[in-house]
Amino acid sequence: MKLSVFYNHIVKASEQSGVPLTDVLDKVHAYGIDGVELDLEEALTGTEAMKKRLDAAGISVASMYAFFDFGNQPAPEPGYAFIDTAAYLEAGKVLVIPGFIEETASPEARGQALQSMAAALNAICDYAERKGIRVTMEDFDDIRAPFSSADELLWFLEQVPKLSITFDTGNFIYRGEDELEAFAKLKDRTIHIHCKDRSLEDRGGEPRISASGIPLYPSPVGSGCIKIAEVLRLLKAEGYADTLAIEHFDAVDQLGYMEQSVAWLRRVLE
Secondary structure, eight states, X not given: OEXXXXXXXXXXXXXXXXXXXXXXXXXXXXXXXXXEEEEHHXXXXXXXXXXXXXXXXXXXXXXXEEEOOTTTOOOOHHHHHHHHHHHHTTOSEXXXXXXXXXXXXXXXXXXHHHHHHHXXXXXXXXXXXXXXXXXXXXXXXXXXXXXXXXXXXXXXXXXXXXXXXXXXXXXXGGGTOOHXXXXXXXXXXXXXXXXXXXXXXXXXXXXXXXXTSOEEEEEOTTSSSSOHHHHHHHHHHHTOOSEEEEEOTTOSOHHHHHHHHHXXXXXXXX
């Protein structure tokens, strides 16, 4: 399996360590990371320069992600532009966060927003298919996200036949859901993996507060409470041989966390 990491973590590692960005990219590649997960907003700061920077380090774009508000602004054209950027950067997969719904929304407003999101996703999937790009959604850890649980994602999969799943190991805990049970529900449509661990102990870094009020702190992969080793065994059994993306937003030592995460993943994969 190939390893990637969020480009955000590389930028933060440079800021935290004082090491130039190009040197951090070289270090990350030397660890054994061949790809990045790239935010559309990061790419748009200078798409051509971004491509040259990553190419020089021998790193590809494994997947791109972008935030939209299709529940309120259902026109899919911004999604088409996203796909065009992903195609330019040679990303084979994208992750779409289609929008959020406030908890105070009426059932009617919520239903309309969901239908608008699904319609936009169907159009974007059709457009992406022509470009050779797969469109995914993930279990996003926000109470306003109507796709933060496995069952909510299943609804989108039913509405959008060409949609696939990016399975984030560390986000199901946000809603108190077991990641192995979630995997059983979503495995048939899963094409990308975010390896995110969570610590229940304060190791530094900004925590994500779960829906039940539990602080979830960033953690190197394999050092927290998420059953990532079990997920990886299930992936092997399913024949998954694609990318594992290392994710630990808000870590206090991004470079150190990346090195630890790679070492743990290599041990488990062997």
